[in-house]
Amino acid sequence: MKILFLSAWYPNRYDPMPGLFVKQHAEVVASQHDVAVLYVHPCNIVEKEIVCQNIKGVFTTAVYYPSGANYRWGNQIFVKAFLFLKAFYVGYKTILAGFGKPDLIHANILTRVGVVAWLLKIITSVPYVITEHWSRYLPSRNEYKGFLRKYFTRLVVGHSSGIATVSHALKTAMENKKLKHPNFVVVPNSVDTSRFVPGKELIKSPKKIFSHISCFDDAAKNITGIITAVDKLSRKRQDFELHIAGDGPDRAKIENHCTQLGLTGTFVFFEGLAEDHTLVEIYQKSLFTVLFSNYENMPVVIAESMACGVPVIATPVGGIPEILNKTNGLLVETKNTEKLSDAISWMLDYHADYDAGTIRTFAEVTFGQKAFFDAYQMFYNKAISE
Template sequence: MKTPRVLHLPKWFPHRYDDQDGDFVGRHVAAIAAHSGADVAVLFAAVARGPLPNLIDAEENFSGPWPTLRYYYRAAPTGLPLLDKPLKLLLYCWCMRRGYRRLCRHWGQAPDLVHVHVLLRTGLFAWALKVLRAVPFVITEHWTLYLPLRSAGISWLRRVLTRAVVRRAATLHTVSAGLRDAMAGLGFVNADSVVIANVVDTDLFHPEPTTSGAGLRAPVLLHVSAYNDQVKNISGVMRVVARLRAAWPGLRLRIAGYGPDEAALTAHADALGLLRDGTVAFLGKLPHEAVAAEMAHATALVSFSRAETFGCVLLEARACGCPVVATRTGGVPELFQPENTFGLLVEPDDEPALEAAINAVLAEPARFSASQLRRDAAVRCAPEAVGKNFDKLYQKVLRE
């Protein structure tokens, strides 16, 4: 069988305005490039988050590990909202068509397979390629949009189009069975579906060597997420930590991330008295190396999300030998089987249960084996394992 050429079409992907946006998609692409038999390329188009000299701007890189074409188009081409919405759709299509032609010239042929990451425009373009060029496509979905907390916001038109695109894909891949089932509940069903985990860089995320006196350190809790309190419920974590201070002198909560609710969360921490005594520290946006170091030194990672399709940080912490306290939501429970082996789970919004679970982990941190946590993360999420799973998926689709 010849080397297949696979074109990746992500909705989210690291770009000039945010090098961590969609980085989990980037890790999937890297794992596939390194550990499958496919030649890959990435074609990405998005609204610009700053001024552009022209309607579109292009970054076409053919010299990296794989061809990566990024296009940006104006957020308000005319300044008239009624005109700008359809015009942005046309600009998106123009960018994708230009990038597709450039890649076909680079390869000397059309791709053998298109891999869509996160719907919907990406999937519509892939569907068009299937109709016009007979190129099959597979879909990877990560989005919490399909989970019960958010699915009511999906418009009827989006539902109709998503149902049609998913049905016409060769395969629907989701990062968790929980997400697959949530999509099926909305009518987004494909006859062939598969669950493959997100990627964890197990070379970067690893336990730190045990040092003498480590058990004498004050307990440190870590939270890593986008600052979106409606979904991540960071304010709930802070309220619980405020109540735990009396029982655990020196307790610290370190919060890494960035997002729209940063000012509101800082104000909430201040109102709880968590900033004055240094109980809470907002670390801001951290590079992955710094996140790995934080996880390796934390007593536990705490996630109190109301919606998660997978939760990359939960498995990154596991790879570092760090136990997790998290919520039973979306795809999280399936990552914590058998129960109480890799951490403790509570119901979303149940602050007393979260307080009890954190207390239990702080009281007996050695109950969770760092080596066992590490082994499980490697089996599930190491780049080689994920890349080989995608290789099997591609071969199956192309055979059929």
């Protein structure tokens, strides 16, 4: 089967972080199907640029197009919409030439790419399914607003052949917004458990190391709150190091904040963007991983940490309570830095009470690529059998 992925978020030349889970999803499906990805990105350029690459068996087409900022009416919504749709049109022609007509379209992250999938269905009669990752529907975020957004989202959902989310919390939140479908499934994000594995032995260090892997979006991830908790803890004990890996819009702000507190190089270390084996090594040298998000859906970081047999401290937002329990980590109250500081201190002392093998087994069953592929195969089969 030929499957075309459309995605609102995807790793690109400007930022390798957005939509990594969509890229990983496409690669898993490509193990058994022919898969292409089409992604468009507005830029401050004059002429569009089309980049086609075969990345891990996925025919990947990125269209970089003028954002319209230099046009007289470039900031008008109808101009932006026209440029967006034009970029997808050009990209789809490239897909047809290099990949062929798809049997199924898979739209990731609503609403705009869902509209594109719906238009393609009208024009080509190719059915489409949706996977939603965006946490905006959740009560903790509540950003699903606006008449046009709601109208087009309901239209796109209603004409789709199925919807998938990565958590029951998101599914319930969408259904509460009247976004329902008879083929509505929950499939957690996948992790390559052959790559994310426990270390053969804990890397020796004079200090106890724990980690935070982040896209440096402070409004969502509340990295500032983690730093505050570490600052409080550093006044009580000095036997630990927090290693932060990743990149994103608030990285400079967070690094400056740490420097001002005198934590950088003593209690907090910034690893920069970590990928592939470097990322795995960060998990393997950590006693535990910490997240302190204000809102979430189903963080891949938790799945990766568990695949390495490493317990997690996180907040009870989004789908996190569905996977985090007393066998694999701790839940702490959102925004409560005092409770987070106490949880980190407790975990520094009692991390050995968690069994790495049990955590790893849970990750394999819940996030393993075989389980992920089988679930999506059933989802796709039901979609195309309509």
